[in-house]
Amino acid sequence: MNSIHDLGGMEGFGPILREADEPVFHAGWERRMFALAAAAAYAVGFGDDHIRREIERVPALDYLESSYYELWYRGIASLLEERGLLGPGRAQGLTPAVAAADVERVWGGGFSTRLPEVRVQPRFETGDRVRARNLHPHGHTRLPRYARGKRGLVQADHGVFSFADSMARGDGPEPQHVYTVMFAARELWGADAPAADKLYLDLWEAYLEPAAEAGR
Amino acid sequence: MACSGRFLDSFESRMFDLADGSGTLSTKLAGIVGESNREIGMASGSQGSGHGGADHAHDAEERGMALKVKALEQLLVEKGVVDRAALDRLVDLYERQVGPRNGARVVARAWTDPAYRMRLLADATPAIAELGYGGSQGENMVVVENTAAVHNLVVCTLCSCYPWPVLGLPPVWYKSPPYRSRAVKDPRGVLAEFGMTLPTETEIRVWDSSAEIRYLVLPRRPAGSEGLDEAALAALVTRDGMIGVAPV
Numbered sequence: 001m002n003s004i005h006d007l008g009g010m011e012g013f014g015p016i017l018r019e020a021d022e023p024v025f026h027a028g029w030e031r032r033m034f035a036l037a038a039a040a041a042y043a044v045g046f047g048d049d050h051i052r053r054e055i056e057r058v059p060a061l062d063y064l065e066s067s068y069y070e071l072w073y074r075g076i077a078s079l080l081e082e083r084g085l086l087g088p089g090r091a092q093g094l095t096p097a098v099a100a101a102d103v104e105r106v107w108g109g110g111f112s113t114r115l116p117e118v119r120v121q122p123r124f125e126t127g128d129r130v131r132a133r134n135l136h137p138h139g140h141t142r143l144p145r146y147a148r149g150k151r152g153l154v155q156a157d158h159g160v161f162s163f164a165d166s167m168a169r170g171d172g173p174e175p176q177h178v179y180t181v182m183f184a185a186r187e188l189w190g191a192d193a194p195a196a197d198k199l200y201l202d203l204w205e206a207y208l209e210p211a212a213e214a215g216r
Numbered sequence: 217m218a219c220s221g222r223f224l225d226s227f228e229s230r231m232f233d234l235a236d237g238s239g240t241l242s243t244k245l246a247g248i249v250g251e252s253n254r255e256i257g258m259a260s261g262s263q264g265s266g267h268g269g270a271d272h273a274h275d276a277e278e279r280g281m282a283l284k285v286k287a288l289e290q291l292l293v294e295k296g297v298v299d300r301a302a303l304d305r306l307v308d309l310y311e312r313q314v315g316p317r318n319g320a321r322v323v324a325r326a327w328t329d330p331a332y333r334m335r336l337l338a339d340a341t342p343a344i345a346e347l348g349y350g351g352s353q354g355e356n357m358v359v360v361e362n363t364a365a366v367h368n369l370v371v372c373t374l375c376s377c378y379p380w381p382v383l384g385l386p387p388v389w390y391k392s393p394p395y396r397s398r399a400v401k402d403p404r405g406v407l408a409e410f411g412m413t414l415p416t417e418t419e420i421r422v423w424d425s426s427a428e429i430r431y432l433v434l435p436r437r438p439a440g441s442e443g444l445d446e447a448a449l450a451a452l453v454t455r456d457g458m459i460g461v462a463p464v
Binding site: 006009010015024026028029035036038039040052055064066067068076087096098099102103109112114158164178180188194199 | 279281298304358371375387397428
């Protein structure tokens, strides 16, 4: 979705404002929102793809005016609404609420989207010249606008992962390889960029085509 | 920052109208408005001033976030979706336990143990797990090493991706538009804002961690640190150094 969250390469947002001795949370409700989002996602089965999809749907002006955990609230509340969990009655068919004693084990184990048991033949290998496809999906995607149509070099193959775009649509994992692709700064930003500078971006196979195919 | 009425007008009213009767979010919200006023006053008083994070949090409170989150918590507890003690534990885990001191230990180990450094650069996730760190937002880690010729910088342009097990939760500036927008196009300008000017011959590598890999920068060991042990070295390492916006 070409919404305001896709910020890479934009200008006009002013200086980077740093806070000395910044606390982890700025208010009590931020603590609770962080924990609520994590625990609700566990019980209901939301992935990051779902939450990010909802946050990306926030209108641009609201997105820029909202604090980070305010966006989390909107994302989580919207997902809970979608699942019918904000009305009366006890929730049915969910994973039981995580217990305090299990928190460290569960979050310490993580929620990897890597699918090590799934075998999918990679289309590309390290050193291949590729081009990021010129895709503009209406839903969630991890292909930033600044990379679309640009040529790069496959730097690493990280193995098979579930595909964020299809997970966010509710269409299942569509397992595929994720590659780190290296782009020359000049390919992305033009001749004024320093010649040696590089940008590395992790891209699912569906975002990529062989560089030779470009333009067909 | 302007206070936005749109937030409540559009989204909340639609959500609160979903269902009436007891046990809905709107009922919860109405029920706790009175009892929460004092608490909100206290939270506002604790804010700093003059920076994005605190300002934003203050605006958010004016938009009623404390009440809304409290209502959501109460509703989800009653529905059995979340457990209050587990929420307390999650806050404690990420506010007090998981943080950049973890990453600093990884860096110091890499500086003092060449074999560990090799394992860390070859396959970071198990190497980091050797020190007891791993899990959510660090399931698939890559460590990138600064050298005399190369400087690395990490950003997430689309969101706020950040290696929680080694750095904790990200600072507000990392999640905010100024950094996310400019780090990819003008990394040298961004670094200058952080007080770092690199020679033009230094190659800058920007890692936009918007997908499933999380990155940690291994800074260069500072000159003059030869006599220091691992713990003393770890004390030199900063969060910003491991994001790539500071030398160490």
